[in-house]
Amino acid sequence: MQTPLLDPFGTKIPDVIEHTLEEGIALTSKFNRKGSLLATGCSDGKVVLWDFDTKSPATSLDKHTMAVLGLSWSRNGRKLLTWAADQTVVVFDVKKGKACFRKSLSCVAKACAIHPRNEHMLLVCPAALDPLLITIKPDPGNEGMCIQESEHVIPIMASAPEGVQTHLGPTACFSRRGERMYFGTSWGTVDVYDTATRTRIQSVQLQLQRNEEPFAPGEELLYLPSDPIVDTISAQEKADIERQQKEEERIASMYERRLKEVTALRGKLQHHAGRRQQLLRKKKKSGKRVKKKGASDAQPKTKKTKATTPTAAPAAEASTATTQ
Template identity: 30%
Template sequence: MNAQIIDPLQGDFPEVIEEYLEHGCMKCIAFNRRGTLLAVGCNDGSCVIWDFETRGIAKELRDNDCSSPITSVCWSKCGNRILISAADKSLLLWDVMSGNTTSLKVSVLEVSNNGATPASRNKCADGITSFSPTAACFSKNGNLVYVGNSKGEILIINHIDNEVRAMVPIPGGSVVKNIVFSRNGKYLLTNSNDRIIRIFENLLPLKDEVRALVDLNENLNDLEGVEKLKAVGSKCLTLFRELQDLITKVHWKAPCFSGDGEWVVGGSASKGEHKIYIWDRVGRLVKILEGPKEAIIDLAWHPVRPIVVSVSLNGIVYIWAKDYTENWSAFAPDFKELEENEEYVEREDEFDLIPETGKVKESDVNEDDEVDIVTVEKDPGFSDSDMSEEELCFLPATPTCDVPEQMDKFIESSSKLVDSNNSGSPLSEEAGPNEHTTNHNSSPLEDDAWGTRAKRKRKPSEKVLELQAEKLKKPSKSSKASKFKTKPVVDEDGSNGFYGDEFSDE
């Protein structure tokens, strides 16, 4: 993205729908940390990974034990794992390369100070409280999992031992529908059934968050059970901002942060409208994007580019991009756009063979030095601590088998092209037995049935067109009719073409 040609007064956020993706019934989406891969959870329990650069499907993950619709998707920092939550209240950790899944059991053992198990909070027979996770996401470094549940709470879990280390109650106790971190890991955003989008500030250190969480638990040994978890949670997250529409009381769908964390976006949950609201982090509404007449169910912002991807109720993914205006001054350093006529004053050395302004000092670069085309330059949007040697940015393309029917059509169309080329004229069907004619009204590009090759027809020269026009206006009275002969030539691509540069009388 060329940042120099973007008008800073317009805001660095998308404006129009550029493209759409379609594959089954898609429900939720998430970018990896670089924005090169897009994970999409489907209604049948599968997870499709799109290569966002080529807009093609790179991989499809399926598990026979998971057939419920996926409600949320989140990538780990290195991109090797995907955390999903399903409609059957299950949490799965998916390995991207192998396709293996690991189930995460979320539960809290409640024990009071005297050792007895309190009778509260929908416990199972073994004294373990069962939670219904509704959304989940990784922390910045991927060491902790933040889970929103149906009781209006945020659970902080160490996914290695599946133990809940902290609990943050949300005001009002409404069901948490969405939960997502900003890219820098400083803010956590939640969406609840009470029509309020909340922004929490992360108080844990980003580099050693697991150790800090363990120290908080050890310092509160005088507390037990849920009280201890809530006390630790108050030292992990604090409420920073609340976003809501006080007039229309709109329900929100899938809010998220922009790549730089400066903007907060949320989709309207109203039926029959595809509206995306954009706020700044202070809470001011700056723009509303309106799409097709389809309800929105999920959206995500690209990590490094001003692109928003939204999912409609019909399962189609729309890609929103910025509407760039042409700025010719960005293509040449000495180019200047003129709003009105200006008097031009030529330089004194403008017409010299070697003008003074054109003399450039000799470069110190040695032309014999080898150019490094292997080393990848560091992205200025990511710090050195964000770099990872094991990061998964792209997936190898999986070849697909050719369908026999399509191969037969391809062979048939190819044979027709070969026959037409060998006959000396691709327009043999239009021409008569003793003469060649060209169809000037047809398109200059003629595609075959398969659509893999294109032949370009040459236009007749101006001389031939003039002579043809004179012939129509003044027909010859002599018995010998003047005719045009087209001389066959062979194009660079091997196909036959014609031009009528010869004129003769028979």
């Protein structure tokens, strides 16, 4: 960008316009994981895939009859999930260039996402209903098509407080590995659900109402509030609640076990000390000298010898003196 264009009162346009979308008005766009393809949703219901290397349209996907509202790529880039204002959700096979799954809803979908590790698992959030966790599988009778295998309703609306309008519905996204689901509600909460059990782990109350909660490929959860400020919260702390609880329980059990061992050892030491004091008191009363065990064995025994009296020598000297 040029320096004069960084003026907040100026018009910010790119230096070079490489290509323009001539087939319609783009309402939404999203890159795949590698950045080689760019999907754009148009107002006439078309989804145009752009080859970012050649800067030219690669293919056009036609399945919607009204404006495309959102896009979601699979991790490997083979599937593309789209939802439009015609109350339909469509999964496209990018390589074949045709739709492999289509589902009609009773209202417009507000947000959808493909599981980052399983491209056959879809998360659909209708505007006025509870989110749906849909699992699809290949159709054995029709090659290249998929059918719905299961559908689970996640009761988000039941946790709404009284007097709050729930017609907007929640927005949702998966975590980086798909183990958690994050739902942002219109009453200002972010609910964390387990994907496998579909149970709520924690609900975080925020200050303002949140419109979208896209999940960045790291450990931060980016949310867009109703005000112009964009903020993030730590998703690692919210996602590892069960792990933290298990760690706390493990530490508590370890501490309790160590405390029992120390208490038992202290009781044994006190018992031995009390027994020794009793023995010492008994021996003192009986008048016996208390010796430490092994002390007599350590000292060598010596025999006592009688000392000779030096009286014999002076007597002999006296007798010799008298004879002389």
